[in-house]
Amino acid sequence: MYHLGPVDWVESQSIYHALALLNREGLIICYPTTPYVCLGLHDDLEYEIDQFYCRNVGIPLLRRETGGGVVYLDSRQIFFQLVIRQNNPLLPLRRQNFYEKFLEPAISLYRKLGLAAELKFPADIVGGGKKYSGNGSGDIGRCTAYVGNILLDFDFVTMSRVLKVPDEDYRRNLYRAMRANILTLADCLPCPVEYSLLAEGLLTGFTKQLGNLFPRSVDDELCATARQVGRRLTSREWLEMPGRKSALRKVKITEGLYLQAQERAVQNCPAVLVREGVAEAMTADL
């Protein structure tokens, strides 16, 4: 178990990649000290990101080797990352089936804080119909890495700004849709929650799931591998790898909910919210 606390933004991704490549199992709890934008393995940089904006305000980019979409990550989140060997009998043949076990500690933590929380297939944690966190996984080397986070607070403005959008109306609707459908602890609780409390809660939960977790520090081999991996994950060539695009701009808000640009504006709406395949009217309040 690597209880790292605050780490450099690159390390908040590169350490678990390095663990996997070294074929070592482990649980990492950490958070990045500075913000960055993180693309999923199959995201398309040109389609997804307003690189001009990111460059201008100094927000760096990284592409991870796990699924899920583009995320804006900063110090107001806590990450929990589990690396497990693919031949570990704990890991089911169907990777999706492990999310229930992996996310149970976080779900228990939300409940201990007095919040309704449950898993929404495949990997969202939701409460009251809104999303608390999105999570993902990926096979890296001979391991599988599962990555999750808890949002203490979230910068919705910057998130809507870093994404490439067809026009400012779309951006405004994007901001509103995220605000209306994603919840942070700051939204739900009367007082801020300390990182240490959350970390302790997660560790307790993972100990219950996985058995005793032995504290470890980042040794030289792990550090060197993480450094090398970090250079790759942030390299221009890796970031510019082509990925998925659609003809009209489509941003996923939560599982099953998208903001979809329309070819022609309908009722003066150039974009529409699509929930489980059904279009919803966009109102001022959303």
Add this chain to the structure above:
Amino acid sequence: MQGEKNKEWNIPRGLLFDSSDCWLKITEETVVGLTDYGQSNIGDIIYLDFVPAGTVVRRGDRCGSIESGKWVGSLLAPISGIIVETNSEAKADPHKVNTDPFGDGWLYRMEPADRKEITHLMNLDAYKAWIQERISGKAKDAEIL
């Protein structure tokens, strides 16, 4: 395609298999796909990507990647050779791999570099046994034909 059922998975005859749940049809050229069991484990496939046609791969090299349920994994070359064509229709509609893994959901065609590598692959009976071993949690590395 004619074949026999092993529990709920279709495993056609006339193919060879590897431990990453790839099937190979080896004739003049080699066609590679994911088995019914493989696609079932992966779940609903939402994205597929391949290395470009013309890429030379060694056995075990990454020749594509696949995404399902926020999990991503690599497609690994079952044998060495040159990728001569990738299935653009499956890339445009990855669900084909789920619904027709042995037909329209084929993944890529390749020109094998070394026919001797075929000895690393499994025949139908060996693959069925491999599936059973994994299900019972006693998987080991693939047997030689």
